[in-house]
Amino acid sequence: MIVIWVGIAAVLSRFALHLEDTLQVAARVPGSESDAARRAQSELPAGDAEYAVLVARGIDPRSTTRDAGRLDSLVAAIRTVPLVTAVRAYQGAGDSLLLGDGGTVVLAVLPPVEELPHGAIPLLRDCTRPLAARWAADGVTLRWTGEQALNYDLRRASARDASVAERRALPVTAVILVLAFGTIVAASLPVLVGLLTIVCALGAAGLVGRALPLSLLLQSVVTMIGLGVGIDYGLLMVSRFREAREAGMSRGEAGAVVASRGTRTILLSGMAVMVGFAGLLAVPLEELRSVGFGGLVAVAFAVALATTLLPRLLVLLGPALDWWRLRTPSPVSAGAWQRWGRWVTSRPVAVMVVAGLPLLWLAWHATRLRVRTPRENWLPASLESVAGTEDLRAMGLAALLQRVRVVVRLPDHGDVLSQQGWAAVREVSALLLADRRIEAVVSFARFDSERPPSRLTFAGTPRRARDAYLSEDRRTVLLDAIPTEQATPDVMTAFVGDLRHSLRARPADARDVLVGGLPAFQLDYSKRVAGYLPRVVLFVLAGTFVALGVGLRSVLIPAKA
Template sequence: MEALGRFTVRWRWPIIAAWLLAASLSLLALPQVGSILRAGGFSADGIEAEEAFERYEQDFGAVGSPIQIAFHHDEWLVTDEAFAAEAARVLAPLAALPDVMRVSTYQDHPTQIAPGGHTAYATLFFDLHPDVAHRIVPELRERLEPSELDVHIAGSPVYYSDIQTLSESDLQRAETVGLPFALIVLVLVFGSVVAAGIPVLAGGASVVVGLALLWLFGQQVGFSIFALNVVTLVGLGLGADYSLILVSRFREELAAGQSVHDAVPRTVATAGKAVVFSGAAVLTGLASLMVFEFMMLRSIGAGGALVVLIAVAAATTFVPALLAVLGPRVNLWRVWRPRVGPQNGWARLARAVMRRPLPIFLSVSLFLVVLGLPFLHVRLNAPDARVLTPDSPSRVAYEFLRDEFGEGHQTPLFLVARFPDGALAPEAVAAQHALTRALEADPRVARVGGITALDPRITLEQYQLLYSYAPGIGDPWARALAETFTRENAAFMLVEPSVPATSPEA
């Protein structure tokens, strides 16, 4: 490590120039980072949900990416001509988008009408992979015209679009608020504006270069939307933290009478070694996420590991080069003069701990155990719109539809089955009827959709008679259910939970 320190002293100006050039070029890539981020990432090959989805697509065709356009009026009913005309006018330019596969209107599917009669929605199915469907949302919102109806856009693509928007705004907030706040704290620690500015500069460079590399590697592999926050958080935190350690050690070496040419190598050989070992530990932890099959975890692990390498590189090359250029001027623009060396407050605290190691160990351990007790009752759920701010459009739409249609209407469970003699054979109808009645009796189920959910008063024998001649089903509602929920030997059912879909009860 000392050899690395001497290298940075000798080549300090080229090293600084290389980092500044990399950061400048990285700034050009920042606006494009969002283009490589993918939504979802919570499924993996081999799990039951993925197998059911693949079976559904094999039997019923591609699902597409659904987005709901909800309409509401306090006075008009959905059956009023004014409501229908206004909803059709608003829907027309949205349905004309080139990626729209089909449109499911509330006139064709009465389940899309709320019980109160003042709210309904249409569903647009987009021929886009769910991981990239969120990119259509900005254009969808641009085409949304003013209306006498209250109009909301909901669905997973909308949720992930808002996640990306908030993540990008958080990044801007980190730059405009986080970095100045970190500078103030570091000024109080170092007592010098110049010394405090070095960790901030290194942390900012780590974030910018890390995001640019994320965009570069994202041309070949997919990264989750959530990786953006991880790269920003880890890059800023570790970049500033590791640089702080080196600056502090360098000032101590200068205070001990070392020359700049000797202080920098000693700093890298001591504090730099600690930074490398710390970075290796953090890197190992984040890289372990890459063994998981879920794309979301893999991308967080890859993005985090990438920015850790950048932060360590900045701390062991960029910072020493800056220190070699500044030398004693690292203490310029003093705000106050902190005590440097073994007599400062931190050293006295360390000696106090060493004098009474066992009592302090037991008291701190007890304190940490008490802090950790609430986690024994933690309930882990998949994220949904409730993780967004209350004023986010997708959360407003999510809560509006939840209040109008019920808790699980937007996130139903799919049950897919195959029957050797056909989905409308008497034995198949009997199996679906038994399952429908069992699910309807469960208090956690709000509603069941399927060919035997037409009317609870209809008996099994009547259902079997109703579907006995599939090509000529006389009842229009039964025919619509059969066309929706069956395909030759396959059938599926929709189960709307009465509890949040991401809860353990569901």
């Protein structure tokens, strides 16, 4: 058994080392309206449904030829990145959205989110870092931000912080185990189980991630759950083995007792925990599914290691468990715990009130839980994408990240240059402009005239504007609703909800109207989580009840639990 686990750990460790290459940092809500709008934008000739934003402060291409040359250098450098499908930068009056106070913005158009690799944002930062260093003396700063950059930075920061926390907690845990067992050898076994659990679970995730999409959040979940549960189960098995040895059993007999009694306890506990994580697999969001998968795999490996490898190690070590003794533990006598148990069971009502009231008070706060977009300034200021967002705000371009992207699809019998098609798109544009939360609407044309432009006038429209906002058959039109500078993320999320409600009575000449963009994604994400929460809770309660009922062969005990 020991040889088998060494082989498993050796194989899976290779996949664990390359895990980050298979994990995704992007987020989406499959099957939602925002996802459908994103896909529709990707079909435009120069659609930029997925993009990263380079904020260049200190560069004003209108002021000097030097700044114009610097902007050209940025565009040329970004185009060398293989993942970039197009680059949008300021070229004239039609690109005013990309020009702010004291700086400009460059958009790097990226592949669809499901095809976006983990290293896309680092590649973009690497290509502009030499230019940033060269121009820093002139007060120029280059920072990448946008939805994809924020997702990448947040998940990387989360994984890094979790790793730091684990490195700090591991020595403290080791000290506690040494104090509990009194010897270094006995204390090291639970830690060994925890570390092996992490390696095997991360390796399994790396293997599965080659075929199925998994989020970068999985790393933090696996390391935290794997270390905690692995040490917990290892502690139980080592304690049972030492108790059996102190009772006069041989190491073979003690190993048999541990394998029979300890295994049943750990299997029962592991089943209950795995049911909880399995409930998240039912939520059609890659982040939550990744959390569920990571927790499920980590607990499964912790159970397997504690019930197969650890008993063999305990029997093999035998008296060696007491090597390197640092202290002689003085455990609390069984009589003290028996007296405590009798005291509790003799006063059930009083104990229930004293212990239950604080729990009820904490549970009551769950009714105040609201799934919504966090308020401003909640992100770590040290992240480049967060600093870039602050630069956008200082330049008066914060609305760029919060624009609402409305896709209007026209029926097959008419395009946007027909009277019916033009009227349908114009009606949607007017609806957007009528809301005081919207500053302007940007598209390939201004829809302020009742009649569509002539074919000759349309031919004079800049090619880049047509490709970015109009499909080749002229039946799919993109409208960018630019919010006011005062509109917060919460305000824009509420606007999307109001807009969708108003669009239920869609123009008769429009086949479909889809509302997308970052605010729409945030609304869809919140609704998806809130919609599945009751089902997940019900599944976890029912699954845990069944697991405990089968394991304990009782109905009353699982109900109390």
